[in-house]
Amino acid sequence: MSNSEEKDIKDDKKAFSADVEKNKIRTDTILIGDPHLTDLRIETENTIKVLDMLKKHTDKRIFVKDIRKFANDPTYSGAESYLGAVDGRSDSIIVYLNVSKLHTCEATFVHEILHQILKYEGFPDIVIYNDIALDLPPQIQMVLPKLQSFFSSTIEHPEIFKRMASDFNLDLLPYYEVHLQQKIDRFKRRLDKDFKVRAEYYFYAQQDILDGLEYYSYPPKYREEILRIFKECSPDACASCSFLYDAKIRKIGFNTPALSYESAKIIKDHIIKYGEKKSTGIFNKMWEALEIKKPSS
DSSP: OOHHHHHHHHHHHHHHHHHHHHHTOBOSSEEEOSGGGTTOOOOOHHHHHHHHHHTTTOOOEEEEEEHHHHHTSGGGTTGGGSSEEEEEOSSEEEEEEOGGGGGGHHHHHHHHHHHHHHHHHTOOOEEEOHHHHTTSOHHHHTTHHHHHHHHHHHHHHHHHHHHHHHHSOOOOHHHHHHHHHHHHHHHHHHHHOOOSSHHHHHHHHHHHHHHHHHHTTSOHHHHHHHHHHHHHHOHHHHHHHHHHIIIIIHHHOSSSHHHHHHHHHHHHHHHHHHHHHTTOTHHHHHHHTEEEOOOOO
């Protein structure tokens, strides 16, 4: 972590403390980190339940902040459209919510806390392998944290979606409606993008393959629709993703740390081989720079 990043984190913590102390915005279990979110009713039967699950692993304080604060980091540009994000720090957990989608905030809060719970349960981490990363051009290195987060989410989402449906009394239809629209918008942006070189096009196709594996965990109505759009917008990547899922990932799954690790290794290997076939060159080095940490036994 650079000195500037450490300073940003320290400044952010000071801002949290000042906001909470000044405005007295505290609930029994959650600290609201932004004054304009004081009317957000985040404590529900479902959010309290997921926090009780988290307390089996940690007693860190939980802060809620506006997703736009997360998007201020250049590394995560475009994050203001996300439903949420989570940042697990040494002494706290920051949950970022998209308050422009209030009807999804309860489910998103549960979703983000489940990401943290999986970490404590030993599900594999995706980390940047510096021996490879440091040999990449600076502009390529800057993309790695976002790709790292993307890969990590993909291997955690199937288990998270399953738990959201089975362990909580959530209304998930609005949640998946927004997810579906976000995926449609992603494909629209991809179709409109002016790719300068062939390798960049196939680097995005590699990301399509990774993202596509998540679609198989959606409820049937949404799964069928997004896979149809995937096939129309990125047929080559869709075919590669479908083969990967049907031939290997479906049988293994992501239900335990060990199975998730095995699936993640297969996914990485498949994406790199796809890149070699499509001659993505230096873009493929980015995938090689992502290391899958084996869960401790």
